[in-house]
Amino acid sequence: MKVAVLGSGLGGCITALHYYFHGRDHIDEIEIIHDSSTPIQPVGQGTTPDITELVFETLNNHRYPKKNNFLNTTIKIGVEYENWSKENLFHHLSLTNTACHYDPAELSQAVLRSGLFKVNDKVIKQAEEEVDADIIFDCRGRELNDDHKYQTLTNPINSVLLGKKAGHDPSLLWTKCVATPDGWCFVIPNIDSTSYGYLYNNSITDSDIAKSNFKELFDVESSNQLHFKNYLAKSIWTGERTILNGNKFA
Numbered sequence: 001m002k003v004a005v006l007g008s009g010l011g012g013c014i015t016a017l018h019y020y021f022h023g024r025d026h027i028d029e030i031e032i033i034h035d036s037s038t039p040i041q042p043v044g045q046g047t048t049p050d051i052t053e054l055v056f057e058t059l060n061n062h063r064y065p066k067k068n069n070f071l072n073t074t075i076k077i078g079v080e081y082e083n084w085s086k087e088n089l090f091h092h093l094s095l096t097n098t099a100c101h102y103d104p105a106e107l108s109q110a111v112l113r114s115g116l117f118k119v120n121d122k123v124i125k126q127a128e129e130e131v132d133a134d135i136i137f138d139c140r141g142r143e144l145n146d147d148h149k150y151q152t153l154t155n156p157i158n159s160v161l162l163g164k165k166a167g168h169d170p171s172l173l174w175t176k177c178v179a180t181p182d183g184w185c186f187v188i189p190n191i192d193s194t195s196y197g198y199l200y201n202n203s204i205t206d207s208d209i210a211k212s213n214f215k216e217l218f219d220v221e222s223s224n225q226l227h228f229k230n231y232l233a234k235s236i237w238t239g240e241r242t243i244l245n246g247n248k249f250a
């Protein structure tokens with residue numbers, strides 16, 4: 001059986017790794033077809049233990065020795081919710097089942113270079129007409145989404161300001177989600193910096209006010225801003241042999 005995965009963002013990469021590992025008795029070849037001139041999403045660092053285990057088993061990214069942590073991951077033992085209630089809440093992962101934070105671009109490049117997949121740099125317009133595979137996973141992101149095939153989801157946030165503080169914080173072994181006057185902010189440790197994402201709704205909070213609150217509360221200048229729709233495909237299937245995943249699905 002031949003499987004094609006369209007896209008090399010987190011959606012495409014995790015789909016490819018999943019079927020490489022779990023489909024190994026049935027799948028002869030997995031081809032990743034992606035358009036290298038369309039960048040992947042810069043966000044999506046936090047994972048659950050199953051993803052960390054999948055990356056460990058397939059790409060052999062380890063935590064020790066340092067050279068074997070070529071993905072530059074940091075440990076995630078849970079999620080801390082700060083300012084959401086009188087006391088901070090901590091959702092602890094099982095200690096036999098911890099997760100990691102990744103850099104999406106580094107993970108994507110490692111998957112493409114892993115040698116586990118046939119990789120094709122090509123723009124796909126009509127998947128089922130252009131792709132030779134028994135099953136196609138369409139993970140081409142949200143840019144090409146055809147609105148009438150999606151339903152809108154209610155989510156109070158639709159924008160994020162991204163920023164980083166230089167330097168590793170050795171005490172931060174988890175993801176932090178901090179409630180703010182405008183929404184919430186994620187705080188994620190990297191090996192040489194800390195990532196911040198200040199989430200808000202741009203129809204409620206002016207982006208200049210969000211930027212100034214981001215700076216005042218976290219002492220971070222925003223280096224990038226994203227706006228996103230909140231949606232779900234009406235069907236995960238399309239055509240005769242295509243399944244949607246990643247931002248193509250929701």
Ligand SMILES: Cc1cc2nc3c(=O)[nH]c(=O)nc-3n(C[C@H](O)[C@H](O)[C@H](O)COP(=O)(O)OP(=O)(O)OC[C@H]3O[C@@H](n4cnc5c(N)ncnc54)[C@H](O)[C@@H]3O)c2cc1C
Nearest residue numbers: 007008009010011035040041044045046124140141246247
């Ligand atoms: C603020 C924020 C924080 C988030 N945090 C997390 C988190 O901590 N953990 C988490 O798991 N998720 C997180 N997410 C969600 C996560 O970012 C997305 O689920 C993920 O990035 C989606 O990746 P994707 O592969 O679907 O799309 P993309 O990253 O957009 O990739 C699309 C791919 O398709 C390719 N492509 C596009 N058009 C074509 C074409 N015509 N032909 C061929 N290839 C094409 C592109 O080259 C690219 O490789 C977060 C999202 C936001 C907005």
